[in-house]
Amino acid sequence: MIGYYDPIKDSFSKDLGTPARLSENHVSLAIDGVEISVPEGTSVLRAAALADINIPKLCASDNLEAFGSCRLCAVQVEGKRGYPAACTTPVEAGMQVTTQNTKLARLRRNVMELYISDHPLDCLTCPANGDCELQDVAGAVGLREVRYGFEGENHLSAEKDNSNPYFSFDPSKCIVCSRCVRACEEVQGTFALTIDGRGFDSKVSPGQMEDFMDSECVSCGACVQACPTATLMEKSVVDQGVPEHSVITTCAYCGVGCSFKAEMKGDQLVRMVPYKGGDANHGHSCVKGRFAFGYATHQDRLTTPMIRDTIDQPWREVGWEEAIGFAAERLKATQAKYGRESIGGITSSRCTNEETYLVQKLIRAAFGNNNTDTCARVCHSPTGYGLKTTLGESAGTQTFDSVMKSDAIIVIGANPTDAHPVFASMMRKRLREGASLIVADPRHIDLLDTPHRSDAQHLPLRPGTNVALVNALAHVVVAEGLEDHDFIARRCDGTAYQTWRDFISESRHSPEAVESVTGVPAEAVRHAARTYAKAPNGAIYYGLGVTEHSQGSTMVMGIANLAMATGNIGREGVGVNPLRGQNNVQGSCDMGSFPHELPGYQHVGDASARGRFEERWGVTLDDEPGLRIPNMFDAAIEGTFKALYVQGEDIAQSDPNTQHVEAALTSLDCLIVQDIFLNETAKYAHVLLPGSSFLEKNGTFTNAERRINRVRKVMPPRAGKEDWEVTVDLARALGYPMEYRHPAEIMDEIAQLTPTFTGVSYDKLDRLGSLQWPCNAEHPEGTPTMHEFDFPIGLGRFAITEYVATEERANRRFPLLLTTGRILSQYNVGAQTRRTDNQVWHDEDILEMHPSDAEMRGIDDGDWLGITSRSGQTVLRARLSERMQPGVVYTTFHHPASGANVITTDSSDWATNCPEYKVTAVQVEKVSRPSAWQQRYDDFDREQRQFLDAAREPVAHGVSP
Amino acid sequence: MSHDQGQTLVHMVNQIAANLSGGRETAEAVEGVCAHLEKFWARSMKQRIVACLDEPDSGLEPLARQAVTRLAERQAAKAG
Incomplete structure (x- = not known):
């Protein structure tokens, strides 16, 4: 209902009442004499809305299945008795529907009259004023009086629940339409809400009549969004009033990359509402994306550049020019004293693609070395190595929506309900529809407790034994004849396959042989392998529990082997899917953050690729890889690495062995930190450059499904500059001018130099909403599913995955x-x-x-x-x-x-x-x-x-x- | 804990050799380890590990030593 103030009329701003049906059979009918043809299974309510005939409704919403409780959408159908609800009535060929006549009008007015007889009439002071479906429908049906009076039994004195920090629950305003209950079940999959009592006593109940905070509620806000009244309301709207304009942008938390409408009053952000047109999230969100945006205006934000000579001195606030000049002088002096390779930088997986691209360009072109790395080093770098080696591309193979076609889902070392909550909700939906779940994790994760799921298996392996487990799974596939021989013959390198097959067939990889290593009963492993291999569509999702190991890369290859052996690559419902931690981990890797790879995973030693960059950038580039983050630390402690530029990453907190990191940071002569807060790393810095939050800049993020989403500026940067502008200034001060007027121009340069991005532009992103790379002449609108016909390396390559136990093992001292x-x-x-x-x-x-x-x-x-x-x-x-x-x-x-x-x-x-x-x-x-x-x-x-x-x-x- | 960079690099290349030796002939494994170092290690790290060849107690495992020896030859050829 907020949609009316959105100046851009799009198909997602209107609630069509019931969800879309995807049938290819179309059915024609007439509604109020208007002929329309819609997919079979569509409701009359939705068909009418598509013809811009808007039947009043309260309990219906197009992200929830029809419920038929409010009776406002009653219509008349020729040849049928009574007044069926349009939301629960599917279209039929030749149907003649009437949505407005005197009888229907009276019926709807009577329904509204009953609703309003038990509803407070404080519209003018109600937080939903201007954004209330009940109010709108009362107007639409022409309600003029309430003949029953307001003195009868009612719920007007029901007590508010303010326990949740972000939204209030005011049951006095509830019309018991069950939209919140259904949103919690169907959209979020938590089942925290129910309707307690019957008839007049019916009320919405979190848990068993508990406060929201004491219930199972995970505060995703789907109920708040679903509520047609002020019953469930964002406290920010209670405080500030209804927003007046909105901008579509992308969340800066996890790798799901949800699209949001940032709803604003001037430059004040009032609330974030997940955008229904978002291709990753389809209108859903989690507690972080929807509610946890207050940090952007927190008093701790750095707003002025600062410098100091040594870290035992107080900071000195200076202007941008002085800070940049100070930083550039220090970098130049360090290189003059210790050599060209003595400095480097770290790009951010939280910043935009354009910003990341510029930082690595600064390092390669202006620092003159390849000492660039990113926080993907500490999370998904093994994904890059493992998938590139086996499948030929450093990225997940599917869209998120693909999971809706999976029949068996393996989740290894990932905890989606906590770390990728919006995707977890979709996965849970599929589990409720009957897909089998196999979780390989040392812990019992919440996904295993999905309400109303079907088959679920837990393989509680010992930490550090992933490779032994994945080898055992593959061994069962081979030993029990569950391979997809046709896929292997067509799509995979025969020699590599045969070598692998001989290796994996050895009895030392059998579940029985490795049971004592993994701790997982052999029969459970066999059962899991059969479930995955025999399912029509088997999909693997994995997280940092796979990569953050001494054999992280081996494990990624083991997963790819398993998917290739069972033919689970190259269509919807299958695939190898790394769940990325940060909003732009995929993008930061794509943009050439790694020391050995230019943007688009082109090796620095590849003369032709390097040549194109040299020509465009006007410099000679180093053909040897640079230092990775841990190598930088080691070199710093040794005294050969002396200066570091860190954009938007907190290595002092996030990287392992903190005391080692601290020793490295204190060894630096110059540490430049660009961040929105004084983070842990910044406490060791000599130059502090204030960063801009995702709300303060333009750019793009790339999510875990390779989807490039636009980030749009909704407020000016607190410190006056977007992050990419700061990098441009630093480059200029180092004598390497960069001329960009807008991030769109940076993307144009990326598109010129990166074969998988040649078709990407801001124009196209604005037109299509998002693009999944590869996006080029072959795939002008992007590539939702990878490897459909071949792999970037031609044939898929099975890799030998020898299990090598980690040296980090329990002993008497550390049991x-x-x-x-x-x-x-x-x-x-x-x-x-x-x-x-x-x-x-x-x-x-x-x-x-x-x-x-x-x-x-x-x-x-x-x-x-x-x-x-x-x-x-x-x-x-x-x-x-x-x-x-x-x-x-x-x-x-x-x-x-x-x-x-x-x-x-x-x-x-x-x-x-x-x-x-x-x-x-x-x-x-x-x-x-x-x-x-x-x-x-x-x-x-x-x-x-x-x-x-x-x-x-x-x-x-x-x-x- | 020691943070001598030479030792760290020796440990790393031994680890790479252990992971790339399974199911492969020695010649193939040596080539695999050497190619890995060429592709992923920085110039300074390569120089440092090559220097370890001359240290009597470098700690390099046999396969790792062969791979580093090959790396030394190739780096010399590239420079020359």
């Missing part, structure tokens, strides 16, 4: 294995979500452990625990949980003072140096005070904050003492 992950309400290092009300769900990181491990150590829930590894020690509180298997403990790393990465080690993936966050051998014991590192952290943190505060305070004392 437990620590694994790390995320939770729903916080995001990554928490810099954004910790500055929002999401804190109410998770304000500290907790160590989860199995009750038997706790009992052995005399540990109770809530005890302070010292967790020690060979890298360091930190202290967290305990939570006993049977989600864990005995011998395995778990924590998150959302809060810097937790020091989760003080204990993770520098053990890393053999091919890419992606850290092994998922396996650290630890000991846990009860303690009474924070660790030595935490005490040092607190002191350092306090000092650095004072340095910042001192710089920001106006000079009040006149003269210094």
Whole structure:
């Protein structure tokens, strides 16, 4: 109903009442004499809406199945008795429907009259005023009086529930249309809401008549969006009123890349409403994307550039020119003293494609070396290596929608309900429709508890044994004759396949042989392999539980082997799908952030590719790869790497073995940090350049399904510059001018130089909404499903995946294995979500452990625990949980003072140096005070904050003492 | 924990060799490890690991040593 103020009339701004039907058979009918033809199964309500005949409705919405409770959409159908509800009546050939006549008008007025007799008449002061479907329908049906009066039994004094920080629940305004209940079930899949009681007593109930916060509610907001009245309402709208314009943009949290309407009043963001036309999210969102945007205007935002000579000095606020000049001089001086390769930079997976592209261009062209890397190093670099080796392209193969055609879904080392919630909702929908689920994870994840799911299998493997497990799965496929021989013969390299087949057939890979390694019963592995291989469509989804291991790359190749062996590549419903952590991890990899690859994964040693960049950029480029992040740290400690430009990444918190990282950062002569907050890394910096949030700039993000989405500026940058403008300034100060007037021009350059992007432009993105690369002459509108006919390397290549046990294993000194992950309400290092009300769900990181491990150590829930590894020690509180298997403990790393990465080690993936966050051998014991590192952290943190505060305070004392 | 970069690199190349040796003939594995270093390692890392060949207790496993030896030859050819 907000749609009317959107100046661009699009097909998604209107609610058509019931969901689309996809039948190819069309049915013709006449509605009020207007002939229309629609797919079979479409409701009369939707058919009418498509003909711009708008039948009044309250309980219907086109993201929910028809319910038929409000009776407002009653119509008359020639030859039929009574007044059927248009929402629950499917179209029939030759139907003659009447939507408006005196009888129907009276009927609808009577219905509204009953509704309004039990509804407050405070419209003028109601937060939904101007955005209320009840009000609109009352107007549409011409309600003029309520003959029943308002004194009868009613719900007007029902109490409000304000427990959720982001929305209020005012049952006095509820019309019991069940849209919220159905949104929670059908859209979100949580089933937290129900209708309690019957008849007049019916009321919406979170859980069992609990507060929202005490119920199973995950605060996704689907109910708030579904509510046609002010019953469920964003508190921001209660406070500020209804927004006056909106801009479609892309969320800056996880790799799902949801499209949102940023609803504004002037330059104030009032609320984020997921956009129905968003190809990744189809109008759904999670608690982060919809509600946790307050960080963008948080008082901690850096708004002025700052510099200092050494990190034990206070900051000095300066203008942009001085800060950029200072940074450029330091970089030049460092190179003059220590050599061309002594400096480098880190691009951000949170920034736009255009910004990432510019930072790596700055490094390659203006720094004159290839010392560029990105946070994908610590998450999905093994995906790049593994998929490129086997399938020929460093990207997932499917769209998110593809899961709706999967019959068996394997989820390995991913926790979608927490880390990719909107996609998890879609997956849960498919599980309710009957797809089988196989979860390979040391923990029992929430996806296994999907309400109304069908078959679910859990393979609770020991951390670090992924490759042994995937080999066992493949062994069963081969040994039991479940291969897709036709696919293999047509699509895969025969020699590589035969070598692999001989390797995987060896009995040492059988589930029985590896049971003692993985801890998973052999029969369970066989059952899972059969389920996946025999399903018409088998799909694999994986996350950082696959990549963040010493054999991350091997595991990715093992997954690709399994998909090729079963022919599960190249159509909808199948595929190999990395679930990307950050909003633009895919994009930052695509844009040439890695030290060995130019944009589009073109190796720096490839003379013809390099030549095209040299010609366009007007410089000679180094043909040798540069340093990766961990190599930079090692070189810094050794004294050969002395300056670093970091855009939008917090390596001091996110990278493993914190004390090693701190030692590296303190070894630098010049650290330039560009960020929206004083993050942990910035505390070691010499130059602070204020960054711009996703709301303050134009650009594009690329999500986990290779989808390029537009990011649109809705408010001016707080510090005056978008991030790409800062990089341009720095390049100019280094004597390498870059001339761009708008990010669209940067994209044009990317399109010229990147074969998979040649068809991408802002014009086309605006026209089509989004594009999945490859987008070029062969695929002018993008490529939803990869590898349909061949692979970029021609034939798919099976890879040998020898299981090599990690050196990080439990022993007498460190008998437990620590694994790390995320939770729903916080995001990554928490810099954004910790500055929002999401804190109410998770304000500290907790160590989860199995009750038997706790009992052995005399540990109770809530005890302070010292967790020690060979890298360091930190202290967290305990939570006993049977989600864990005995011998395995778990924590998150959302809060810097937790020091989760003080204990993770520098053990890393053999091919890419992606850290092994998922396996650290630890000991846990009860303690009474924070660790030595935490005490040092607190002191350092306090000092650095004072340095910042001192710089920001106006000079009040006149003269210094 | 020691953070001598030479040791770190030796550890890395041993790890690469362990992962690229399975199911392959020695010659193929040596080529695989050498190609990996060429493709992914920075110039300074290559120089450093090549220098480790001359250290008596470098810790290089036999396959890793063969691969680094080949890398040294190829780097020399490229420079020359």
